[in-house]
Amino acid sequence: MLSMQNISMVYRTDLVETHALREFSLEVKEGDFVSVTGPSGSGKTTFLNIAGLLEKFTDGRYELDGRDVSALSDTESSAVRNEKIGFIFQSFNLIPDLNLFDNVDVPLRYRGFKSAERKRRIEGVLDTVGLASRMKHLPSQLSGGQQQRVAIARALAGEPRFLLADEPTGNLDSQMAMSVMELIAEINRGGTTIIMVTHDPTLADMASRNVHIRDGRVSDIATDTQLAEVATG
C-alpha cells in the first residue's frame, strides 16, 4: 500500500549537504498501525513529510496505493493528499478564527463536496470524537485534548486511507494522551492505515509494528531496548 524504495533526501546549501534520509526503504500494508521512533534529527519528520507528499525527495521510488507519486504535479499531489491522506500534528494546527465545524470543513472544501455532504461528514466525525455539541465553538474555547480530537476529526472527515500523525500526543498530559491514543487505535481498528511518529515507547507499543530510524535509515523493527533508548535519550 505504501512502498518506499531507497529514498534519499538531501538538503543542500552552498556550503553543506545534509542527508536527512539515506536509501530509506519501508513497506506499509493496508490496515497497519506503524509507529516510527528514533532519536531527534534521525529523519522521522522528513520521512513523514515525504510520505504525506509535503516534500519531494532527492532519489528513490515511492508508490502509494500502487501509484508512483514521485513525479506528480502540484495539483495532482494536492489531490492525492486531500483524498488519501489525513494529518495529525503535535500542535493541533487548528485555524484559530474558524469554529470547529469550519476547521473540519477545510479539507472537504478542497475536495469539492456539496454543502449537504460536507455537513453530514463534519457532524459525523465530530460526533465520533465526542465534540458534536461544540461545533460552533472556537478552538481557543477547548482544552488541548479536545483540540487534538478536532484535528483528528478534520483528518478523518475526508475518509482517508492513511493517517499520518506527528507526535500527536506531544502537547498533551498523560491522561489526555491516552484518551487520544485510544481514539487513534479505534480509527485503526476501523481499517485506516496509521503511521505515527512518537518519542513515547508506551505509545509506540500500542502500534502493531514499530519502525526505528537512525541516521536517515530504517534501522530495523524496533526492539524494546531501542524503544527504551528512545525514551531516555
Next chain:
Amino acid sequence: MFSYYLKLGWLSIRRNPLLSILMVTAIAVGIGASMTTITVNYIMGGNPIPQKSDELFKVQLDNWDPNDQSEGEYELPEQMTYLDAMALMRDRKAYRQVASNRSGLVLEPQGADELPFSVDTRNTWADFFPMFDLPFVYGSGWDDTADRNLERVVVLSKEINERVFGGEDSVGRSVRLNGMDFRVVGVLGEFQPVPKFYDVTNGAFNEAEEIYIPFNIAVEYEFSRNGNTSCWKPSDGDGFEAFLNSECIWIQFWAELRNAEEKQDYMAYLNAHVEQQKALGRFPRPLNNRLSDVMEWMKDREVVDEDAQVMLGLSLLFLVVCLLNTIGLLLAKFMGKSGDIGLRRALGASRSSLFIQHMIESGLIGLGGGILGLGLTWLGLAGIKMLFGDFVENLASLDWVMVLTAIGLAIFSALLAGLYPTWRACRIAPASQLKTQ
C-alpha cells in the same frame, strides 16, 4: 468556492485590522487622488451627445486674414460671419442647420415686488431644439414660421420657469425681455451638455443658457452680444448694419448630416459658396472649409486642458506609489499567514487554489480601498469646487460610470499589488510551517 474564499478573505482582514486599515487607506488615497483627476478629465473629454455626435458637424469657413499664419499654416476661425451664416441658413442644404450666438437680456418679472434680472440668452433657430435633442417638460421649440415671421417667442430653462412661474406650465404666457413681451412656447427639462459643445468658443464648461429666442429677433432689435467677436479688418462704415456686413466672426454654425453622402454633398456646397464669395472679393485665403463632428471638434479645440492631462499623469504615478506600499504591506500580511498556508497545503489545497484565495483577499482589500477612495474622490472634487468656484461646477461631479470606475480601478490595482505577495505566499514550503505552528 468563491463565497468560501470571500469568507476567508474577510476573516483574514479582520484578523489583522491595523494592517488591513493601512492597506485600505493606501489604496484609497491613491484612488482618491487619481479618480479626482480622472473624473475631471472624463467629464472634460466625455461625449456630450453620444446618440448623434457623429451626425452633428461644426461648420468652419476660412474667411480670415491672409497675413495671419501660425507656423506657416492658416488656422481656421472658430466662428462665422453673419453674411455667411445667413447664406447657409437661407440655402438650407443640410438636413438641419443652426446659426446661434450668445447674448444677455433683462427679464422683468410680472410681480410688482420683483426686480428685473439679467438672463443668459441664446439667439438661435428652430432647428436648434430637435438637432441637439433638448428635453422639454412643457411645450416645444418654435417652428420655422416663427423664425421667418420674426415672432417674439421664447423657450425657458427649467430654472427660469421655476423662478418666474413657480415651475407651472407657462406655455402661452408671456415674459417681458428688454421691454418687449415674448410668448413662452416651451420649457426645458434638465439640459446641461458637458462640454457645452455647440459653443466651445465662449466656454466649453459654461452653464447652458437660461432662455432661447429666435436669432432673427435678436438681430432685428440689435440685442447686445455676450459672446466672443473677432474681426480681422474694419467694417465698411459704422453702425449695426455695417457690423452685420463685416468680416467679423461671432456666430457658431452647426449642421446635422446623417450620413457620409450628405456630408460630402454639404462640403461641396460649402466649397461652391466660398468660391462664389471669392469671386466677390471675399475669402482671400486658399479654399479651406472644414466639417468636424462633435468629438473631432472637442479634440480640435483641446477641450481637455493639457494641465489636466499632466495632473492625471501625476496622480496615476501617485497611485503607483500607493500600490508599491500596498505590495509591501500585503507581503508582510501573507508571509505572516505562512502557518495557515502550510496547513491548507497539507490538507489538500493546491497552489492554484491558494493563489485564488489570496487574490480574492487582495480584491476585497481593493474593494474597501475603492469605497473609501470614492469618499476621498468626493472630497477632492468638493475641494476643486471650493477652489475654482462655479467655473468647474459641471466638471467636478461623480456619475455612476465614475463610481464603477473607481471601484474597478481599486480592485484591479489591489489585484496587481497582490500578485507578487500571493505568488510568494504560494511558494511557502508546507513542511517547514507545520512544526512551527
